[in-house]
Amino acid sequence: MKFFEANFDGLVGPTHNYAGLSIGNVASLSNAKNTSSPRQAAKQGLSKMKALHDLGMVQGVLAPQERPDVYTLRRLGFSGSDAQVITNAAKQAPAVFKAVCSASSMWTANAATISPSADTADGKIHFTPANLTNKFHRSLEPVTTGNILQAMFRNQEHFAHHTHLPDNDHFGDEGAANHTRLCSAYGKRGVELFVFGRYAFDSSKPAPQRFPARHTLEACEAVARLHGLSDEHVVYMQQNPDVIDQGVFHNDVIAVGNQNVLFYHQQAFVDSQTKLNELQRKFGNDTELFLIEVKDSEVSVAEAVKTYLFNTQVISLPNGEMAIIAPTECQESATVSAYLNELKQRNTPIKQIHYYDVKQSMRNGGGPACLRLRVAMSEQEKQAVNQHVLMNDQLFATLNQWVDKHYRDEISEADLADPQLLQESRTALDELTQILNLGSVYPFQRG
Numbered sequence: 288m289k290f291f292e293a294n295f296d297g298l299v300g301p302t303h304n305y306a307g308l309s310i311g312n313v314a315s316l317s318n319a320k321n322t323s324s325p326r327q328a329a330k331q332g333l334s335k336m337k338a339l340h341d342l343g344m345v346q347g348v349l350a351p352q353e354r355p356d357v358y359t360l361r362r363l364g365f366s367g368s369d370a371q372v373i374t375n376a377a378k379q380a381p382a383v384f385k386a387v388c389s390a391s392s393m394w395t396a397n398a399a400t401i402s403p404s405a406d407t408a409d410g411k412i413h414f415t416p417a418n419l420t421n422k423f424h425r426s427l428e429p430v431t432t433g434n435i436l437q438a439m440f441r442n443q444e445h446f447a448h449h450t451h452l453p454d455n456d457h458f459g460d461e462g463a464a465n466h467t468r469l470c471s472a473y474g475k476r477g478v479e480l481f482v483f484g485r486y487a488f489d490s491s492k493p494a495p496q497r498f499p500a501r502h503t504l505e506a507c508e509a510v511a512r513l514h515g516l517s518d519e520h521v522v523y524m525q526q527n528p529d530v531i532d533q534g535v536f537h538n539d540v541i542a543v544g545n546q547n548v549l550f551y552h553q554q555a556f557v558d559s560q561t562k563l564n565e566l567q568r569k570f571g572n573d574t575e576l577f578l579i580e581v582k583d584s585e586v587s588v589a590e591a592v593k594t595y596l597f598n599t600q601v602i603s604l605p606n607g608e609m610a611i612i613a614p615t616e617c618q619e620s621a622t623v624s625a626y627l628n629e630l631k632q633r634n635t636p637i638k639q640i641h642y643y644d645v646k647q648s649m650r651n652g653g654g655p656a657c658l659r660l661r662v663a664m665s666e667q668e669k670q671a672v673n674q675h676v677l678m679n680d681q682l683f684a685t686l687n688q689w690v691d692k693h694y695r696d697e698i699s700e701a702d703l704a705d706p707q708l709l710q711e712s713r714t715a716l717d718e719l720t721q722i723l724n725l726g727s728v729y730p731f732q733r734g
């Protein structure tokens with residue numbers, strides 16, 4: 288049977304803005320208060336999806352969320368009509384208000400952790416939405432994310448959905464941004480590599496000093512249990528706390544893997560050699576495992592954070608070669624583009640580099656890899672997916688028209704307080720659920 292990896296990219300929502308909400312995420316903080324362009328952002332994302340589709344990849348779309356989140360504002364004591372809730376919150380609690388306006392669900396690498404059927408005890412694909420507890424604006428996502436994933440992967444014979452982990456920093460879970468699956472082929476049992484930032488119940492262990500570690504070991508272990516993974520095929524690695532303090536807020540800012548390739552920075556992990564030996568042992572020797580380590584002397588951590596060299600997608604093309612999907616920031620850096628040009632000449636599976644402009648997302652700290660959720664699947668499992676969410680020429684055209692019809696060209700901080708923006712968003716999302724055949728996934732549709 289044919290197996291492959293599908294990428295489900297987050298469609299940028301109509302309220303895309305720069306609010307400086309993510310301490311520890313350098314780009315988010317440095318672009319705070321800049322004017323954003325939701326229309327351009329959505330189109331940049333759609334172009335990347337179409338480009339991967341045109342490269343012969345299976346590409347899907349993950350719908351954005353309803354914002355501003357007036358339900359959360361009501362829980363926080365604002366009342367009256369939706370317009371009054373928005374106006375009062377914007378005036379009385381501007382910081383809270385900005386957070387409930389974020390379009391952060393676009394970074395679907397944080398939507399959930401996925402284990403494909405070859406790895407799980409019951410032979411189903413398992414989904415656990417990430418609770419994203421560390422950032423208030425992101426902690427609003429998991430319930431609707433779960434609704435959307437269930438509407439995309441409905442078939443219970445093939446897909447198993449779990450509730451997100453308990454909403455507490457002890458079980459802080461950032462999803463697939465901290466999860467990499469290595470395998471000899473997509474349909475073969477793989478090794479699932481879970482990366483965490485800190486130990487929740489042991490303060491004697493290393494932890495960052497300056498910026499938060501969002502994800503805990505205990506969250507990783509819980510997801511591995513829920514998904515029915517075997518210990519012999521799981522590796523837990525701690526992220527180097529020093530790099531978290533340098534702005535590496537997720538592992539996918541410093542490492543990325545695909546099949547038998549792990550591409551990572553020398554400083555990415557604690558106890559790197561021992562853990563990589565464990566990874567090699569669990570991976571086995573039937574297929575060569577390429578551990579491509581980038582040295583400090585080749586690319587510094589600061590340059591990696593600036594260019595998002597590791598927030599690239601490493602994909603397996605239909606011809607068997609691997610390609611790196613990189614943001615144009617990598618091309619603009621003399622050091623990083625020289626490194627990548629040299630890498631494709633080496634004896635590794637990576638043979639192509641493609642650059643795409645996702646600047647609207649990059650300004651909030653989200654590169655190509657942040658924008659996608661990977662699901663390895665078989666042809667049969669693909670048939671069980673809601674076919675309306677899969678990219679093709681028609682859907683690309685329809686979604687571009689939908690963006691043109693509903694999205695604003697620009698959003699500044701003051702625009703967020705316009706109650707009309709909520710109406711525009713709801714109208715857009717209602718239409719989108721019809722295009723993608725999702726049913727009623729949003730609170731405003733559920734009454």
Ligand SMILES: NCCC[C@H](NC(=O)CCC(=O)O)C(=O)O
Binds near residue numbers: 304308312315536
């Ligand atoms: N995987 C990339 C995630 C980026 C995301 N940025 C944000 O939420 C920034 C939003 C803002 O500042 O407006 C985050 O930090 O979780």
